[in-house]
Amino acid sequence: MRWPRMSEPDEFEQIARLYRPLTKGAAEAFDLLDDAAAIPSRPGFDLVITKDAMVEGVHFLPGEAPDLIARKLLRVNLSDLAAKGAEPYGYFLAVAWPPGFGWPQRQAFAAGLAADGEGLVLLGGDTVSTPGPMTASLTMLGWVPAGGMIRxxxxxxxxxxxxxxxxxxxxxxxxxxxxxxxxxxxxxxxxxxxxxxxxxxxxxxxxxxxxxxxxxxxxxxxxxxxxxxxxxxxxxxxxxxxxxxxxxxxxxxxxxxxxxxxxxxxxxxxxxxxxxxxxxxxxxxxxxxxxxxxxxxxxxxxxxxxxxxxxxxxxxxx
CATH class of the missing domain: 3.90.650.10 (PurM-like C-terminal domain)
Structure with a gap:
């Protein structure tokens, strides 16, 4: 476990301050206080699930602004749903923070999620530390009429x-x-x-x-x-x-x-x-x-x- 700097919020406070607002009060996210979410069924629809990850130096340039990284991460996953004919619903997020991504950078990342996450709810995820590079993975969920996913x-x-x-x-x-x-x-x-x-x-x-x-x-x-x-x-x-x-x-x-x-x-x-x-x-x-x-x-x-x-x-x- 990496002990936080005294000036930084700990993991649970970061979740509360940065990511709980992104759940938008969705009951299925349990305010991010649990280790899982419970997705309710939607009669007449299928749940479509897709996942994309991004790695610094591969999918975005080193030193890229954290809010732009978050926005692109959302958008590339939404693109998968678009091709399936799906209506976006929510997502799970995992981020591996390297040295240099302190509290201000993490705030900017969360702000990017909020900027492009209109209509979406954050359902859960995880944050960890890494020696690098910065890596973020998102699992996106959407709805299509039953049997209607475009393959x-x-x-x-x-x-x-x-x-x-x-x-x-x-x-x-x-x-x-x-x-x-x-x-x-x-x-x-x-x-x-x-x-x-x-x-x-x-x-x-x-x-x-x-x-x-x-x-x-x-x-x-x-x-x-x-x-x-x-x-x-x-x-x-x-x-x-x-x-x-x-x-x-x-x-x-x-x-x-x-x-x-x-x-x-x-x-x-x-x-x-x-x-x-x-x-x-x-x-x-x-x-x-x-x-x-x-x-x-x-x-x-x-x-x-x-x-x-x-x-x-x-x-x-x-």
């Missing part, structure tokens, strides 16, 4: 592959946040630091999507996960990628357009939604058709009609 494995041969928003900003944003890429208005770094979970698409996805995933590892990889889980193949047209003005400017400066498009489609951290829909649903507002689900179990990537090597397709987890 990766429901795509059908002939389905269109659609993606929301713009692709490549997350990868470019990491480079911008590192100072490796001009970003005069801070747009790209903002897309990396604070992605927007596409909860606005929940009803459209429930109505039309046969399969869906969030774009965290890279568009090629995550669309490929859908195809593999569905026992099918995938054809992607990278020249149809929806790009932001910033990504379009970057692309114009690259000598190898095909390789650059593949990089944007493999970089990850976009937290958009890729989905498979039937022909009559290919015009979902806010989404762009970029490919098709095919019969043969292979990933084919094209630029202007010419096949290119898809490469690894995205981030490979250890």
């Amino acid at each position: 990766r494995g429901g795509a059908k041969v002939g389905d269109f592959v659609l993606v929301s928003g713009t692709i490549g900003d997350g990868w470019l944003g990491l480079a911008a946040a590192r100072g490796e890429l001009p970003d005069p208005d801070g747009y790209l770094a903002g897309r990396y630091r604070l992605p927007t979970p596409r909860l606005d698409l929940r009803e459209s996805l429930r109505a039309h999507a046969n399969a869906a995933a969030d774009v965290s590892d890279g568009l090629i990889a995550d669309a490929g996960h859908i195809a593999k889980a569905s026992g099918a193949g995938l054809r992607l047209h990278l020249d149809r990628l929806p790009l932001s003005p910033a990504a379009t400017r970057w692309l114009a400066d690259q000598s190898d357009r095909g390789a650059a498009l593949r990089t944007l489609a493999s970089g990850g951290d976009d937290y958009e939604v890729v989905c498979a829909v039937a022909f009559d649903a290919a015009s979902i507002v806010g989404m762009t058709a970029i490919g098709e689900i095919t019969e043969y179990a292979a990933i084919q990537v094209l630029v202007d009609g010419t096949p290119i090597d898809p490469g690894p397709g995205g981030w490979r987890h250890g």
Whole structure:
């Protein structure tokens, strides 16, 4: 056990002051005075559970502001729920604090959770000390109508592959946040630091999507996960990628357009939604058709009609 500095609240006082307010009085959280929560059933709904963790130096830059770390942690988990067509409900939190994350930094972290946690309740968790790096893990819960969770494995041969928003900003944003890429208005770094979970698409996805995933590892990889889980193949047209003005400017400066498009489609951290829909649903507002689900179990990537090597397709987890 690490004894707290005399100027710092102890573990239980920190829980009371920082995290109990985030329960918003939810009876199932027991004011965080217990070692567990009791989740009531919701007739006619299934409980969807997802989990993502973030590690300093891997998922966010060393020295990042604690409130931004907390906000991104919430958002990447909400992105998973968005792709499932789920309504967010609450979460469990675990944080490993390294040296240097004292009371002011922990207050800022909790403030970040409060800022982006509207409509959510904290149900429990744990905090521990570590020699580093800072690590935070969140388990997110949400509700979907019974039997209605959108899985990766429901795509059908002939389905269109659609993606929301713009692709490549997350990868470019990491480079911008590192100072490796001009970003005069801070747009790209903002897309990396604070992605927007596409909860606005929940009803459209429930109505039309046969399969869906969030774009965290890279568009090629995550669309490929859908195809593999569905026992099918995938054809992607990278020249149809929806790009932001910033990504379009970057692309114009690259000598190898095909390789650059593949990089944007493999970089990850976009937290958009890729989905498979039937022909009559290919015009979902806010989404762009970029490919098709095919019969043969292979990933084919094209630029202007010419096949290119898809490469690894995205981030490979250890």
